[in-house]
Amino acid sequence: MEYSFLFPNDMHIHWSLMIVMYPYITGLVAGAFVVSALYHVFNIEVLKPVGRLALLASFAFLCFATLPLLNHLGHPERAMNIMMTPNFSSAMAGFGIIYNFYLLLLTLEVWLVYRVDIIEFAKTSRGLKRLLYKTLALGVYNVSPQALALDHKLIKILAAIGIPGACLLHGYVGFLFGALKANPWWSTPLMPIIFLFSAVVSGVALLIIVYQLCMKVRGEPIDQNCLSAMARLLWLFMTISVSLELLEIITLAYEQAEEWEVIGPLLSHQLSFSFISLQLIIGALIPFILLMILTLMNRYLHERVRNTLSFVASLLLLIQVLSMRWNVVIGGQIFSKSFRGFRDYQPHFLEKEGILAAVIIFILPFILLYVINRFLPAFDSPSASHNGHDPLKNGTFDSPACCYPKAGGPS
Amino acid sequence: MNKKEGKIDEKPEEMGRRDFIKKGCEIAAGTMFVGLLPFKSARAEKEVERIPRPEGHPDYNWEDHLYAYVIDTRKCIGCGMCVQACRKENNVPEGFYRTWVERYEVSAEDAIKVDSPHGGENGFTADTPGFNVSKGYFVPKMCNHCSNSPCTQVCPVGASYKTKEGVVLVDDKRCVGCGYCVQACPYGSRFLNPVTKTAEKCTWCYHRITRGLKPACVQACPVGARMFGDVKKEDDPVRKILAKERIQVLQPEKLTKPTCFYIGLDKGVR
Numbered sequence: 001m002e003y004s005f006l007f008p009n010d011m012h013i014h015w016s017l018m019i020v021m022y023p024y025i026t027g028l029v030a031g032a033f034v035v036s037a038l039y040h041v042f043n044i045e046v047l048k049p050v051g052r053l054a055l056l057a058s059f060a061f062l063c064f065a066t067l068p069l070l071n072h073l074g075h076p077e078r079a080m081n082i083m084m085t086p087n088f089s090s091a092m093a094g095f096g097i098i099y100n101f102y103l104l105l106l107t108l109e110v111w112l113v114y115r116v117d118i119i120e121f122a123k124t125s126r127g128l129k130r131l132l133y134k135t136l137a138l139g140v141y142n143v144s145p146q147a148l149a150l151d152h153k154l155i156k157i158l159a160a161i162g163i164p165g166a167c168l169l170h171g172y173v174g175f176l177f178g179a180l181k182a183n184p185w186w187s188t189p190l191m192p193i194i195f196l197f198s199a200v201v202s203g204v205a206l207l208i209i210v211y212q213l214c215m216k217v218r219g220e221p222i223d224q225n226c227l228s229a230m231a232r233l234l235w236l237f238m239t240i241s242v243s244l245e246l247l248e249i250i251t252l253a254y255e256q257a258e259e260w261e262v263i264g265p266l267l268s269h270q271l272s273f274s275f276i277s278l279q280l281i282i283g284a285l286i287p288f289i290l291l292m293i294l295t296l297m298n299r300y301l302h303e304r305v306r307n308t309l310s311f312v313a314s315l316l317l318l319i320q321v322l323s324m325r326w327n328v329v330i331g332g333q334i335f336s337k338s339f340r341g342f343r344d345y346q347p348h349f350l351e352k353e354g355i356l357a358a359v360i361i362f363i364l365p366f367i368l369l370y371v372i373n374r375f376l377p378a379f380d381s382p383s384a385s386h387n388g389h390d391p392l393k394n395g396t397f398d399s400p401a402c403c404y405p406k407a408g409g410p411s
Numbered sequence: 412m413n414k415k416e417g418k419i420d421e422k423p424e425e426m427g428r429r430d431f432i433k434k435g436c437e438i439a440a441g442t443m444f445v446g447l448l449p450f451k452s453a454r455a456e457k458e459v460e461r462i463p464r465p466e467g468h469p470d471y472n473w474e475d476h477l478y479a480y481v482i483d484t485r486k487c488i489g490c491g492m493c494v495q496a497c498r499k500e501n502n503v504p505e506g507f508y509r510t511w512v513e514r515y516e517v518s519a520e521d522a523i524k525v526d527s528p529h530g531g532e533n534g535f536t537a538d539t540p541g542f543n544v545s546k547g548y549f550v551p552k553m554c555n556h557c558s559n560s561p562c563t564q565v566c567p568v569g570a571s572y573k574t575k576e577g578v579v580l581v582d583d584k585r586c587v588g589c590g591y592c593v594q595a596c597p598y599g600s601r602f603l604n605p606v607t608k609t610a611e612k613c614t615w616c617y618h619r620i621t622r623g624l625k626p627a628c629v630q631a632c633p634v635g636a637r638m639f640g641d642v643k644k645e646d647d648p649v650r651k652i653l654a655k656e657r658i659q660v661l662q663p664e665k666l667t668k669p670t671c672f673y674i675g676l677d678k679g680v681r
Binding site: 003005007008009010011012014015069072073074075076078079081082085086087089090091092093095176180181182183332333336337338339340 | 506507508511513522523524525526527529530552561563564565566567568569570585586587588589590591593594595596597598599600601602603607608609665681
């Protein structure tokens, strides 16, 4: 092995940082949606404070999920060919269908959840804003208890469809990699499942961070029950996710098949920082311990300790999931298919598919989330005060007085 | 009279207007219909054109051929003429290869050293000092034009396809440049052309073979290590080799069923 050799065409990395960002962003979509579905379908009431935030975050990230792909395509102007002339023997041909299905589902869900608010805003606001809300209301102003009950039922059904939908959206991304026999580092049926669980991890971690930041900005207390529940979820999902990641590698190492000759050195040398340090130690072991403390010693912890622990653990897990995506996408390309050598990949800061582009693509959903939140607020709702009686809004907004001193109580 | 005349005059005029509108409609409909006809036939012609019938060979029918490629590694001398010919013939960008030559050196201790500087385009330099070579050989590589090709399977838009003669091609007018096929090829035969931004690979010089010529690499090989033939022709030398010799393919465990066959492959070749 001391003589390395790359196939001449393998000198180039064709799937760049953008293809690292793509599964990362769809993972956040799927993960945030799972949290909102846990509330809407499984009636986990403690997640009420982040129910709407989860939905909006999922929507905002989904809007930009295609951006890294478009930036990566050699001919983005032909991108629609994937939907117009799909070759169904390709896993990638399903992208248009799955993405659009999910976008439609999420849009409907957001609309139904916000319908009462939109009507309320359409009545109370003026000028352009009024026009906007009137357009959003789609001419339906029925807020009778029956109509709201129907809304509630539809939300539940959509969210229930959305869970397998999210699995499909993200499992599909894992399948794209997992079903390529040419690449031993990708080719495993575990890949979609690993992607799925790490997606939920990243989604929950993102919500913990965004929720805490929002509360900080708004000067409101953080709902400790909600936070602890999310931290417990995070602990569960990260344990499953990391176990699966390790399982795959342990199997490869134990089988000692031909591919281990290249994957072994890949993990211990080429990816030693991003795999061992980031993905396993800083990104998995440390948050595992932090979340264990948080979960097992929850009642002994001071509120601020709890906030800090969950915040730090979430941040580390967001890095872990990103490094996992990197290790899969880039790791799968830095060894040559000759199995005899490695190339190097360092994304530049300013290139078309470089670090700056990735940062911008990651920031855009947050800006969109901020903008949406201006029109469809994730935390205050006029309907919460005006329609205190309706079952849906009770579910979504009438939060305990301890957490929402401002938004509380019917007027 | 005058009145009558006027009436008579009026009537035909009125009828004329009606007629005019009627006729006009008929003509318009007729034009549309007639307009549709040539459009349809033009489309049909276009369909026919897509089946390759190169100029000067109007009788070429892709169903009459099934091509195969044989590489005799025992004959290859590693001169790199094939790589040069390919680059000139197909305008392959620098740093990318539709075909390349690998040099394998095996030491007495069974260590294997492989290299392919610039794809072997300019030949090879002297052996590494200190490496005790007990055997050495060259292996030309290219697209294997697999029957069960993973690259065409994964193309999301159907830009990559297999022709009836067994050639795997890329339609650069349709390719979106996603690079999925590059990842799916276990042989490293594909690349994204930095100029056209589309996937590119060996076409067996499709523009030549459909005119009855040999691929550029076969033509350029001075020792006859590369052979190209049509297994549907009875007296074809490649067909005879496939029928009589012991042949191998690269990475047979991938079950891609290459139609590029090798003679004299060693165990270290991937």
